Amino acid sequence: MFTFKRLWLDRDPLAYEQWLDIMRRSKLNSNETVDYTVGVFDGDTLAATGSFEGNIIKCVSVCQDYQSENLLTQVMMDLMERLRDEGEFHYFVYTKPDKRMIFKSLGFKEVIANEDVLFMEFGQPDFDDYLKMLAQYQTAGSASAIVMNANPFTKGHQYLVTYAAEHTEHVYVFVLTEERSEFSAADRLAMVKLGTEHLANVTVLPTNNYMVSSATFPSYFLKDDAELSIARVQSSLDARLFKERVAPILKITERFVGDEPYSKVTNVYNESMQAVFGETLKLTILPRITHADTIISATKVRQAITDNNDAVLRNLLPETSYQYLQAHNKI
Incomplete structure (x- = not known):
């Protein structure tokens, strides 16, 4: 019994x-x-x-x-x-x-x-419902994609989107829906939309937990505490889902990412994408932009918020993010 x-x-x-x-x-x-x-x-x-x-x-x-x-x-x-x-x-x-x-x-x-x-x-709603939602945003010609957490949306993120918009017909920016960040999914989505609204060929969409989430890729959120072998298996699955199920819906032929000098897990994720995408999808890795010889990152922005360092925030955030955070009493 x-x-x-x-x-x-x-x-x-x-x-x-x-x-x-x-x-x-x-x-x-x-x-x-x-x-x-x-x-x-x-x-x-x-x-x-x-x-x-x-x-x-x-x-x-x-x-x-x-x-x-x-x-x-x-x-x-x-x-x-x-x-x-x-x-x-x-x-x-x-x-x-x-x-x-x-x-x-x-x-x-x-x-x-x-x-x-x-x-x-x-x-x-399930994954098929999500794909139906994505299909409503199809455009003529090929497109590229970026997946980001944007916690918060920095000048580095904005540079990545701008570069992709200048080099491809259309760009889909997927913002993580997962509620595991200092800023809510709604706040992050809003900041990305505000920071890219001047780019006519950019569409901002939620991931609905189907990309780089704790469902498809839990080790992403564990960062350096994650075992890299586990991260490699899970990131491979996440990359395959994007390649086989998401990219065809929106005619995505290229994905842009920033290089990752700090996180071993994110490096593994980039390597897995490269291996899974093969010749089907092009993976373009761009160097991170810097300010005062320091790489711009959302981590540095969050630290500046903690330190109440307005000068650093002004240097690392686009005006749209700065104004949003100020208007919503985040800084």
């Missing part, structure tokens, strides 16, 4: 050790942050577990000795019921490709997969 219990990983050392053991044996990343974890016990033995963070299901595992007990389905049903109780009706899961049929039987739809990872979702 199996019993289901919520595991309080941050409060119960014994439960945490049992969970950590099952993560290690399943070769899953034990550094993932979670909001809720369920454990399935056979007596005192943790036989299976699953977690979610926000609307992302993760860390789902069944011990080898219990593979024939259908515990994976039961864990997923518990997690899905809990998500519904919390008002989440659209959620994602990373799993292994050999689990495809189990998750399909639970109503999950495949978004993208590679040889290592299968990315699926449940509920509405």
Whole structure:
């Protein structure tokens, strides 16, 4: 007889050790942050577990000795019921490709997969709805793309968009929808739109968690704490989703990125794009622009906000971002 219990990983050392053991044996990343974890016990033995963070299901595992007990389905049903109780009706899961049929039987739809990872979702609006939305912005001729967090939108970001606009027929700027930054998705989207509205051939769009999000690329948000091997697998999946599902809708033939002298994870992401895109999509990496021999970055802007250094903010932010932040009491 199996019993289901919520595991309080941050409060119960014994439960945490049992969970950590099952993560290690399943070769899953034990550094993932979670909001809720369920454990399935056979007596005192943790036989299976699953977690979610926000609307992302993760860390789902069944011990080898219990593979024939259908515990994976039961864990997923518990997690899905809990998500519904919390008002989440659209959620994602990373799993292994050999689990495809189990998750399909639970109503999950495949978004993208590679040889290592299968990315699926449940509920509405889904990825097909997102692609239909993108199709409304199709333009004649080929286009390029930029994906950015813009936390906040700096002169460096503006330079990247301006360069792309001068060298391609049309530019789609995708702004991350993920709410894991100092500035909200709404604020970041607004600043990008204001900072590019003078460029007639630029369209600014949200990613809706389908590009460089904690669903498709969680290691991006872990930065240097991420294991690069995990980042490489996940960034490859993210790049493949962009290449195979997003780019064809908008006739995107080139993607622009800034070089990354500071973040190893972002460097891995750029390398993965280069490998996945191959001859299908051109990847153009531009050097970061500088001010006073220092590379302009959103990190430096956030530090200047903390330091209340108006002179630095004036130097690193376009006037549109400066005015927006000032009008919304952010600086």
